[in-house]
Amino acid sequence: MxxxxxxxxxxxxxxxxxxxxxxxxxxxxxxxxxxxxxxxxxxxxxxxxxxxxxxxxxxxxxxxxxxxxxxxxxxxxxxxxxxxxxxxxxxxxxxxxxxxxxxxxxxxxxPADLGFNEASALLLAGVTAADILATLELTADDVLLVHGGAGAVGSIVVSRAVTAGATVIATASPANHVHLRSLGAVPVAYDGDLLAAVRTAMPSPVTAVADTVGTDQAIDVSLALVPADRIVSIAAWGLTGEGITMVDGSTPASRRNRREAIAGLLDDAAAGRLAVxxxxxxxxxxxxxxxxxxxxxxxxxxxxxxx
Incomplete structure (x- = not known):
């Protein structure tokens, strides 16, 4: 039993x-x-x-x-x-x-070098992050804003985007700002005037947004910074009519992005290139x-x- x-x-x-x-x-x-x-x-x-x-x-x-x-x-x-x-x-x-x-x-x-805890914590967040990034098709010229950068998905988005050469700004509570800096992102707090904080933190214009929180504040700020088709979200349910792209594994492209990311995520986590x-x-x-x-x-x- x-x-x-x-x-x-x-x-x-x-x-x-x-x-x-x-x-x-x-x-x-x-x-x-x-x-x-x-x-x-x-x-x-x-x-x-x-x-x-x-x-x-x-x-x-x-x-x-x-x-x-x-x-x-x-x-x-x-x-x-x-x-x-x-x-x-x-x-x-x-x-x-x-x-x-x-x-x-x-x-x-x-992989033998990957612990059970880390392995069981990796893939859902990892493939979701990979789907976001594949959909955005970032280059080294992009400035990416990540809403919820200290969460499980957000942290991987930040890490992968920095590795790809993009400049990254990420929202989080002040307690997580040291963590975001360690990943290579410029942190901003989401309390107060978030739009002004983002513009102050990064003189270069934001060119893409990865949203993992779906709050009104996050979406309003995102739409003020970039066209809707440069916003990819996993949490902004009901807002796709505004042109925001939702990724949830329900389309052939989204499923392909997630499936193709699995082997690389496991290898990178085992080798220490991706922290869990x-x-x-x-x-x-x-x-x-x-x-x-x-x-x-x-x-x-x-x-x-x-x-």
């Missing part, structure tokens, strides 16, 4: 999450069963439980958790994997569990507390569940 987290209903995680004991899954021919060592917690998980991305009763109970790292427990004959291999699962369904089953195409070999910051760890039975800790925002560093 194996423990897993299910949401019996939509609502507050503390009220609707249950820990249940179920049989260890068996793999079909092309599947892999993974003994989970760590699972990344993402804002989408909290939104899913609360019913903010759809509340269809027919989908209950919900299996939660979209990325994990662990060890192959069992593998289908045509999966290409064998028991004992260390792997990363992304995208995953039901990663908040002791065991999960996934199609072999969603299972990736974990862990913001805290929670045992499986405290999954509700982990989701509540997100508090509707994107804290610096990823939260991790340990089954």
């Amino acid at each position: 194996a423990l897993r987290i299910l949401a019996a209903d939509y609502g507050d995680p503390e009220a609707v999450l249950q820990i249940v004991d179920q049989p260890v899954p068996e793999p079909d021919d092309g599947d892999v069963v993974v003994r989970v060592r760590s699972a990344g917690v993402n804002p989408f998980d909290a939104k899913q439980v609360r019913g903010l991305v759809g509340a269809d009763p027919a989908k209950l109970p919900l299996s939660i958790g979209g990325e994990a790292a662990g060890v192959v427990h069992a593998a289908g004959a045509s999966s290409g994997f064998r028991p004992g291999e260390e792997v990363v699962v992304y995208p995953a369904t039901g990663a908040f569990a002791e065991f999960l089953v996934a199609p072999a195409a969603h299972v990736h070999r974990k 910051e862990i913001g805290g760890t929670f045992p499986l039975q405290d999954t509700a507390a982990a989701l509540s800790a997100l508090g509707g925002h994107r804290p610096r560093g990823k939260l991790i569940i340990h089954p």
Whole structure:
């Protein structure tokens, strides 16, 4: 038997999450069963439980958790994997569990030099950042404004854009400004007159915007700085009519950008070229507390569940 987290209903995680004991899954021919060592917690998980991305009763109970790292427990004959291999699962369904089953195409070999925590925290944020940057097609001549530069996605956008030669300005609370400078960005606080702060911090005009927060302030400032078609967002839902590009993995181009980024992200994280910051760890039975800790925002560093 194996423990897993299910949401019996939509609502507050503390009220609707249950820990249940179920049989260890068996793999079909092309599947892999993974003994989970760590699972990344993402804002989408909290939104899913609360019913903010759809509340269809027919989908209950919900299996939660979209990325994990662990060890192959069992593998289908045509999966290409064998028991004992260390792997990363992304995208995953039901990663908040002791065991999960996934199609072999969603299972990736974990580099030996990459820890389980870091591996389980990397790919969802990493491929999202890669999708943003591929969509913007930045060059060394660009000046990029990143809203939410200290979050999991924002930090990778900043790091990758700086490596590509772009000049980067990033918004964050003052407590995270040292972190942003260490990544090579010019930090600005988002309280007060953000538009004036951005213009003061960077004499060269902003040429592109990566938005990870979706607030009215972030969007208004972005539209004052660049044409809408130079803004790419993962959070500005409902504003695509203004010409802002949303990337969420739902289009062929977005899916391709994300798929093609996986191998490079794993290699770069293992080699130390890409830092993965862990913001805290929670045992499986405290999954509700982990989701509540997100508090509707994107804290610096990823939260991790340990089954």
